[in-house]
Amino acid sequence: MNDFRLALRQLLKTPGFTAVAVLTLAFGIGACAAMFGIINAVLFKPLPFRDAQRLAWIENGSFGTSSMSARTTRADVLLDWRRQSRSFEELGGYNAFSDYAQYTLIGKSGPQRVRSVQVTQNFLDVLGVRPSLGRNFVADEAKDWNAPAAILSHRFWQQQFGASAGVVGSTITVNDKSVQVVGVLPPEFDFDSVFSPGSKVDLLTPFPLNDxxxxxxxxxxxxxxLKPGSTPPSAQTELETINVALQAEHPERGQFGAATTSVEQHIRGPFRPAFLILFGAVLCLLLIACLNLSNLLLTRGQARRKEIAVRVALGASRMDIARQAMAESLVLAFAGGLLGVGLAVFATSGLAQLQAFDVPLLRQAGIDTSALFFALAVICASGALCGALPAVQLWRGDLRGALVEVGSSGNSGTDAARVRRVLVVSQVALACVLLIGAGLLIRSFVEVLGVKLGFQPRQAMSWRLDTARTFDKNAERAAYYERLLQRVLAVPGVESAGMSDTLPLGRNRTWSAGAEGAAYAQYQYPVASPRLIDHRYLQTMHVPLLAGRYFDARDASEAAPAVVVNETMARTLWPGRDPLGQKVMSGRGSGENYGVVVGVVGDIPRGIEDRAYAEMYFDMRQNQDWGSVELVVRTSQPLATLIPAVRAALHEADPELASEDYVALDEVVDRAVAPRRLTTSMLGGFSSLALLLAGLGLYGVIAYSVTQRSREIAIRVAVGSRRSRVVRLIVGEGLRIAAIGVGIGLVVALLGSQLLKSLLFGISALDPGVFALNGAIVLGVALLASLIPALRAAATDPVSALR
Incomplete structure (x- = not known):
């Protein structure tokens, strides 16, 4: 305790040094603690399920595409798996296309759009999740659609019903139907946070498994x-065997597979490489901070050599001196750690509240007990690492010789100077590695942003419209939405408006779609993503017309069915031929077709980083397979003024229509690149901070070297050396140190760049431009860090320095 009290007094005597040291460690430890809080929630914390390691995720996996229709399974196949499988205790699931359905809650505050996910009756039992209030669905509620029931999410229960336990057993009105609330989900299980990040699921409803x-x-x-002893691979083998028999018995079901992995791998696997790389980057940042502080402590120790020599002369042992050095390091580490943990709490809580990043379980990120213990371990390790080299130097140094040195500063010794240079070289090398990694991700992000979208998102807003009305015929429903659209078109500043059943870069169901007269192998029938739109949508989205025409008045409900296809579909189904006038066949047999191709439009990618995919557009007046509607409005006015005007117009047209669910199309694009933006921005921030710390470390070494060489520099100037030569001498020393660090960093980056390969888009992991540019940036920072003390040294008055 005496050592710690003395360390605290010594540090308070030099507030400038102490503040710099504490802030340096605070950034390093804070970043490390925050990253651990995030990575612990996303990758390591147990999933909110009972015996989560026994849960298996089963996808179709038979088509080799990322479309949800190709990844999902039929209800009758699931029932057959239940009856015949011996690897599973239970099998359940949820409707991947629930978002296509309309759900409007009629409450005291008026109509409100809610999002519901349809689940099988035993879905929560499979997961091992028990409602915190009420019960699970019963078999009668999942037979058909005649006994509507709902389980509320914990968040929705708190926000909409004030966390009242009395809501269980009551009825709510959804889509003009009475729905009984049978339970409330526990707070630790957010369906959306686990299975559909970035969205908000308000309630679960039963999904009947019937014809x-x-x-x-x-x-x-x-x-x-899974049953005890079963594994995902063994279960997949069993299901594939069952599928062979089922396909022979039911050829009308088409092809289906059973790609089986653990639920943990499905949820966390796609994000594991990126977050582990980020965690490695933040550990490098902490190491740079520790090396920087170690360098500062070495310099501080050399400046106090006379004081320490006096202590030795008065009877202090070398162990006392080394222990004192470690005590100062630990005091700095704990002070920096306390500040860093505060910064980490602020950073993780802010990030967890953001809905802009579609990362599973990110909402649970925070500084909990495990993160605090990790931070404590990091603080202790940082303190030991920072104090180790200064303690060793003091242990090995000639302390008694310092008493007879001339002047107040003395000579620090070649060993100490060499150690400080090695530390700076290490900092520069690590900073260079991080900067190159960030540069590759930034360059990749730029490539993503440069992807041709196929539509114009600027100055456009979208409203999700879910009406609670029921319609006897599709023509009545289309006429209802047409009246809404006409009212919106009358709003001042609205240039155009159109409707679609889904926005770009979102939902991606597929239907079979082939060319008339073409023969396809069994289970190889082409598929395309259907988009149901009105006759103004493509023009409003600025989707270019390549051939033929858009939908217009000629495509009314009683007219012959018409189809507009995208460029990829036209090229795939009719290579080298004119697609206009061709029929698109449905693939269901009996010569059924969707209609005649009347136009070809440009491609819109399914996802920002996905290749172009076949798409076909149907006029809503001619096809009834649509539910909710996305109303797209384009304006020349500021979007902020458009929102209240459009909401007012919708309310005038239908007072019972919920209109609070709207989004700018720019935000839709931003959400599509959100996970990549998160990785890029975090690694970019870490690398920038690392470069700053490395620059400060180099500055400290050069500045201290200038101080130690003040007499030498004064003599050089006194005997006629030009001041520019002095500047070149000192800057050259700094650049030599930095060049060695950059060289080592480039080699390490070359060896480690393959780790980033899975995160890159459109560029090589060995992009020479990124390596050269970031190496030059590091050298530029080194030049600046060396130039400042060099100019100060060149301005030294030789007479004053020699005196």
Whole structure:
């Protein structure tokens, strides 16, 4: 305790040094603690399920595409798996296309759009999740659609019903139907945070497994609870064997597979490489901070050599001196750690509240007990690492010789100077590695932003419209939405408006779609993503017309069915031929077709980083397979003024229509690149901070070297050396140190760049421009860090320095 009290007194005597040291460690430890809080929630913390390691995720996996229709499973196939499988205790699932359905809650505050996910009756039992209030669905509620029931999410229960326990057993009005609330989900299980990050799921409703839902085709993502001793690979082998028999018995179901992985791998696997790389980057940042502080402590120790020599002369042992050095380092580490943990709490809580990043479980990120213990371990390790070299130097140094040195500063010794240079070289090398990694991700992010979208998102807003009205015919429903659209078109400043059942870069169901007269192998029938739109949508989105025409008045409900296809579909189905006038066949047999191609438009990618995919557009007046509607409005006015005007117009047209769910199309694009933006921005921030610390470290070494060489510099100037030569001498020393660090950093970056390969888009992991540019940036920072003390040294008055 005496050592710590003395260390505290010594540090308070030099507030400038102490503040710099504490802030240096605070940034390093804070970043490390915050990153651990994030990575612990996203990758390591147990999933909110009972025996999560026994949960398996089952996808179709038979088509080799990322479309949800190709990844999901039919209801009747799930029932057959239940009956015949011996690897699972239970099998359940949820409707991957629930977002296409309309849900409007009629409450005291008026109509409100809510998002519901349809789940099988045993879905929560499979997961091992028990409602915190009420019960799970019962079999009668999942037979058909005639006994509507709902389980509320914990967040929705708190926000909409004030956390009242009395809501269980009551009825709410959804889509003009009475729905009984049977339970409330526990707070630790957010369906959206786990299975659909970036969205808000308000309630769960039962999904019947019957002939009607089986006729919908592939709809379900399946989750199974494995029996003890079963594994995902063995379960997949069993399901594939069952599938062979089922396909022979039911050829009308088409092809289906059973790609089986653990639920943990499905949820966390895609994000594991990126977050582990970020964690490695933040550890490098902490190491740079520790090396920087170690360098400062070495310099401080050399400046106090006379004081320490006096202590030795008065009887202090070398162990006392080394222990004192470690005590100062630990005091600095704990002070920096306390500040860093505060910064980490602020950073993680802010990040967890953001809905802009579609990362599973990110909402649970925070500084909990495990993060605090990790921070404590990091603080202790940082203190030991920072104090180790200064303690060793003091242990080995000639302390008694310092008493007879001439002047107040003395000579620090070549060993200490060499150690400080090695530390700076290490900092520069690590900073260079981080900067190159960030440069590769930034360059990749720029490539992503440069992807041709196929539509114009600027100056456009979208409203999700879910009406609670029921319609006997599709023509009545289309006429209702047409009246809404006409009212919106009358709003001042609205240039155009159109409707679609889904926005770009979002939902991606697929239907079979082939060319008339073409023969396809079994299970190899082409597929395309259907988009149901009105006759103004493509023009409003600024999707270019390549051939033929857009939908217009000629495509009314009673007219012959018409189809508009994108460029990829036209090229795939009719290579080298004119697609206009061709029929698109449905693939369901009996010569059924969707209609005649009347136009070809440009491609819109399914996802920002996905290749172009076949798409076909249908006029809503001619096709009834749509539910909710996305109203797109383009304006020349500021979007902030458009929102209240459009909401007012919608309310005038239908007072019971919820209109609070709107988004700018620019935000839709931003959300599509959100995970990459998160990785890029975090690594960019870490590398920038690392470069700053490395620059400060180099500055400190050069500045201290100038101080130690003040007499030498004064003599050089006194005997006629030009001041510019002095500047070149000192800057050259700094650049030599930096060049060695950059060289080492480039070699390490070359060896480690392959780790980033899976995160890159459109560029090589060995992009020479990124390596050269970031190496030059590091050298530029080194030049600046060396130039400042060099100019100060050149301005030295030789007479004053010699005196």
């Amino acid at each position: 009607d839902t089986a006729a919908w085709g592939n709809t379900l993502f399946v989750v199974g609870r």
